[in-house]
Amino acid sequence: MSATNASERKLLIKGATVLTMDPALGDLTTGDILIVGDRIAAVGSGLVDPDAEVIDARGMIAIPGLIDTHMHTWQTPLKGLHATGWTFDEYQARVFYLREHFGVDDIHDATLAGSIEMLDAGITGVLDFCHNVMSPKHAEAALRAHRATGQRTLWAYGMLGSLDSSGEDQSWRLDHVRALRQETGDGGLLRIGMALATLERSSMDQIAKEIGHARELGMQMTVHQNPAGQIRALHKAGLLGSDIVPAHSNVADDEELEMIADLGGSISFTPECEFAGGRSMTVLNRAHRAGVASSLGVDTPARVPIDLFNAMRLTFMLMRSVDAFDEREAGRYPLVRRPGTPMVDPRHVLEYATVNAARAIGLGDDLGRLAPRQLADVVLINPAPYGVALGDPANHVVLRTQPRDVDTVIVGGVIRKRDGRLTDLDRIEAGAATNRVRRRIFANAESVPQGVGM
Ligand SMILES: [Zn+2]
Known part of the structure; x- marks a missing residue:
């Protein structure tokens, strides 16, 4: 392989x-x-x-080749588990808590399954946001799977520790990511990056430490950007850069988008997960206007399919619907075509998943x-x-x-x-890997989900 x-x-x-x-x-x-x-x-x-x-x-x-800039590959075997999820607490309680049950073999098999499915779907490159590094062996298992599948991967080492122990010593993660980065280098299919701990769960001091470490090692970074004001906070702390890809960024205001654009940065928008999360849906239109090089991601397979064609399609529809809504609000209805309205055609969206995504992962x-x-x-x-x-x-x-x-x-x-x-990978093996993970983690978890009413 x-x-x-x-x-x-x-x-x-x-x-x-x-x-x-x-x-x-x-x-x-x-x-x-x-x-x-x-x-x-x-x-x-x-x-x-x-x-x-x-x-x-x-x-x-x-x-x-399509490039996904925000994917939690480790959640591939959890397909459907959050399909009808509504609240963030439900996500924590039904999906995210399972990270504590993922053993080393589970991370390996989940990564293998997800990566094979991505390649099959024309996703040749991925920024794998792995926020399930519960030990050095977990990280090594994920990397072993990526090496085996040969997908072009920026594997972002998750800095987020156990949710139960806020005072946990993070230094082993910093030491380990340094060793992996030095061992892996920067020229091959697999590169090491960093998924910063989220700001709402961490301190700016800790984030600054992580960013400093990544920059010293020349690593690309990514961060979950959910609550408002985080882009501004990073900028104010002198930490924002084009080497950090904020994921989602729904709540970024226009000034924050201009900060990203000025730095030549990107955002990763995950249309299907944003739709389902009740988040603001105007950010892509505003980012496009501001000159931000937007890119796209699947985010969590626990909720949506591993399909960037679908993500592109939804993005096109969404951006048009935001344009149309704005026009109607401004009294221009029935719609008329004006310069810059509608804002994008399908080619722009294909650019998001190729040219812009390559730039976001540092390979522009x-x-x-x-x-x-x-x-x-x-x-x-x-x-x-x-x-x-x-x-x-x-x-x-x-x-x-x-x-x-x-x-x-x-x-x-x-x-x-x-x-x-x-040619050299096996769909059947991907399915078998998913089943192995399910058997192991649900044997250890509190209950086996039945998929009804989640
Ligand atoms: Zn995410």
Whole structure:
């Protein structure tokens, strides 16, 4: 299951509709992509290389691999557990408390299952916010699983300790993340980052310590941003930077969004979880206006499917509905099209899940576009048998594509899925890993959830 590849291995994708997401290259109606080793060597028409393995992509749409910037992969086996959850207390009581029951094998198997499912769904890259590091062995187990699946991963080491012991000594986490970062380096598929302890559960002094540690080690960071005012507080403390991805950010006001934009930063918006949580839904429109490079995440599989196409679709619908609501409130109804209104089209949203997401995980120069010298993470979508949507091919990608339409997945120049089938990973094994976790954790937990009325 290793994802290592020979540096001179060549792949030639022929005849696709290529959405390069690169402003200089634009779209190619019938385009080819030559991959050498782990990078794209050329994008154009009529490319020939006698040494390359050819992928016939006629009739397909090529896009950069999707990147999820806020995912709790360890919750993959908990699918459905919070589907109809309503309050934050319910989430704590039904989902989050289970972290204390996750053993080392559970973290491994959950991560394996989630990562395989993501790759199958065209999610070639992930910022895995692992706020379930209850021992060094838990962290090592998660990393072992990520190495085995070969998904491009920024694994964010969770600094949040046990919820029952606020005075817990966090220093072992800082020592351990340093050791892992030094051991893993920065050039491979797997990189180590940091998931800061949440501000509402921690002190600014502790957060400052974590940020200082991460910056010293050159690590990307992420943080749950839920209560109002946290972006401003971080900025005031001189800690905000483009190396921190705030997740959710619903309650960020316009001034806070401008602070993020000025620093060239991103936010990660998780549409399905925001919908269900009763949070403010205007942040993406306001962030877009402010020039923030928004990106998208699934957040918790305990609530929503591992499907970034779905997240993109909902984002497009949501942003339009906010625009339409604002227009109606301003007395412009029936709707009229005006400059800047509606704000986004599907192509913008695809940009969120590719170009902007790459930037959010610290790979903005190397990933997120199909262009020469970019890392070769590519997804081919097959619109057959029902046919491609008319108009902009980005419309088909964002509004009509499902994970089952993902024909081919390439990560770092290695084919991971082809003709709709995983090449070196096993869906059955992902399901078995999920079942193993469920058997173990619910044997130890207070009760086995029945899935009714949760
Ligand atoms: Zn989250």
